[in-house]
Amino acid sequence: MSKILNTSHCNQCVYRTWAFNKLDQEALSLINQHKTEVFYRKGEVICRQGENIAHFLYLRKGLVKLLTTEKNDREHIISIGKPLDFIGLLSIFSKQQHAYTITAIEDSVVCFVEIDVLKQLMAQNGEFALDFLEKSSRVADDVIATRLNINTKQLRGRIAYILMFFSSHIYNAMAFELPVSRKEIAQLIDMSTENVIRILSEFRKDGIIEIEGKLIKILDYQKLQKVYDLG
Amino acid sequence: MSKILNTSHCNQCVYRTWAFNKLDQEALSLINQHKTEVFYRKGEVICRQGENIAHFLYLRKGLVKLLTTEKNDREHIISIGKPLDFIGLLSIFSKQQHAYTITAIEDSVVCFVEIDVLKQLMAQNGEFALDFLEKSSRVADDVIATRLNINTKQLRGRIAYILMFFSSHIYNAMAFELPVSRKEIAQLIDMSTENVIRILSEFRKDGIIEIEGKLIKILDYQKLQKVYDLG
């Protein structure tokens, strides 16, 4: 079960010099008073699509997925969020309800900051607001670019993308343990689970990767890059 | 050819009560001094992917498309922008170069506001910045939601979406003239030109629409909605 943590002060937070570098000590203290830090075990739901938005969410540790559920109760994954990624996405500021469900795909620590406090600080401090605008723009831009990218590629290119994504963006290593199932990969890059498995096997046969369950080892990054570029 | 217009004062602009409602007269005058209004004929390029960003773009009149060109010089349309839509998208604040090319698909008037002036005003005026953040969030959110939506639907659903989009979001009418070619529709909703044409024909045979070249008349909106919902 998720549990509320003994809250550490914002001064110690990884976000301090990132999202909050334009804030003075007084402002940080205000945020500190209006935040809650929660630990989630892998698989737990952090917030649900449709729920009222009362907080801005900072992912301090771990990995999460943003997803929507469609009528045919098929889940569709929008993106994977890592610390410093502004996991609330922008819907936080433009909508009353959460547009997406967020769940932990690794043990995670999320900080809930009351959104009214954040808005108040922005209204008072234009530099902070502008900085925040720039940072959140980047998140949305990335999501849009990624979605476009995935759509224009076919299956092999998409799998190549996902492997490169985990390798360079998330773990920064050639060998890593996939934090998601084949099914979740399928939901993320718009293809069937069977084909995710099939193409991973193809890559193995082609000598691009080594597979052992969730453990992936990239043997030939150049070749992977080429597959990606070809689409 | 595009031409610079005799600039009217920002007081008269449609954006004044929209994006600029948090600004006082002094700030508006500053913007007024640092803007240029340009008329573009249908088909002309407003800005190019890769160009340095120096201005925020307001579409005062007309209709534009945002697109990227891929290696195989195929064009991909990200979205259609109408007045009040923040056509610069968010890349304006997170990047140094334009991420997309923008071209006029109808005769258009675009206002170029120096971005440094805008940033300066935001830094000075938190309320303005926050307001701006909320409004631009909505644009990015819409694009993301639309892209996801299109991907999850198959051809008939996508064509239904496009017809509903022009009918309700752009023209607010059951009969309208498509401002784009079948090929451009294909580039916007990720399908082949031939299939765009084919499925429009199907819809005609099904009694959903009437077609006469670019003129479209929706005969049965309910049925169209049903096709859309089915995916």
Place this chain on the structure above:
DNA sequence: TGTCATACCTGATATATATCATAAGATTTT
């Protein structure tokens, strides 16, 4: 310890969609 469910894997088949081919209007260019 065994049963149940879930994740992985692979082959065969079905289906949606792209591509190719061809042709008749439109538009633009010369």
Place this chain on the structure above:
DNA sequence: AAAATCTTATGATATATATCAGGTATGACA
């Protein structure tokens, strides 16, 4: 006004991808 080019159109074919079916392995759970 003729030539050239683009858009719309439709049928035939190819192909990418999903679906279905049958496995084994893996982990949860009683």
